[in-house]
Amino acid sequence: MGSATTQALAASTQALAAAKDVTLDSARELFAAARTVAESSQLSGALTDPSAPAEARQNVVSAVFAGFSQDVQNILKTVVAQRWSSSSQLVDGVEELAIRAAAISTPQADIGGELFGFSRVIAANADLELALGTRLGGEDAKGALVERLLTGGVSDAAALIVSSLVRQPRERRIRQMLSRATRIVADQGDRVVATVHTAKPLTDAQRTRLSAALSHRYDGNVSLNEVFDPAVVGGLRVQIADDVIDGSISARLADLRQKLAG
Secondary structure (H helix, E strand, O other), X not given: OOHHHHHHHHHHHHHHHHOOOOOHHHHHHHHHHHHHHHOOHHXXXXXXXXXXXXXXXXXXXXXXXXXXXXXXXXXXXXXXXXXXXOHHHHHHHHHHHHHHHHHHHOOOOOHHHHHHHHHHHHHOOHHHHHHHHOOOOOHHHHHHHHHHHHOOOOOHHHHHHHHHHHHXXXXXXXXXXXXXXXXXXXXXXXXXXEEXXXXXXXOHHHHHHHHHHHHHHHOOEEEEEEEEOHHHOOOEEEEEOOEEEEOOHHHXXXXXXXXXXX
């Protein structure tokens, strides 16, 4: 992510935070805006043209998204007033705002956990992953499939995020999109996501101790997502962003074999 995009995203996120009435409809409109911009090179070019005054770019927002709520229009005007490193990063930024809006609208739901749970379902079902990732078939049909799969099983906010991402893959794999969305939801709630690989489920006491230890190490609240992996044998393998803490027996055995071989 370029420095221009970093600054633009920070300003846009502040605009979302300042909005008075962020609802699931706000998230739905932001997802729609991201898709509209992504599908039109002419529109994305007009909204990121550095030679055009910010006011001109904001006027484009007023014209194209006139049917959207005033709050969302104001957020989009803040977005296009910034300097983005590329039009694709502007689309990424609007999509991130949509995910954050969904999280803001439903604070009581464990959206991050629901997204992670669905990603595990996909990981265990090659046919489903293929159906959602293939270029054959319309994106709307894939979104409708996801909505049918998730109806009643997750919050409306999580269902909206997943179905919207599937409708706008932009050359990304479904698990990659879900992983990014999970991190964004966690960040919106001032949390860090830790993926814990373990051979058997953690007890409540183990989960509490691990969460406390990681929260202390990373100076913030940590959400644990558990992956049951028999290959771990025993112990734990914890990943937070690019950091990996591997205390699994399988890792120790591998290290021992390497030392013996050397």
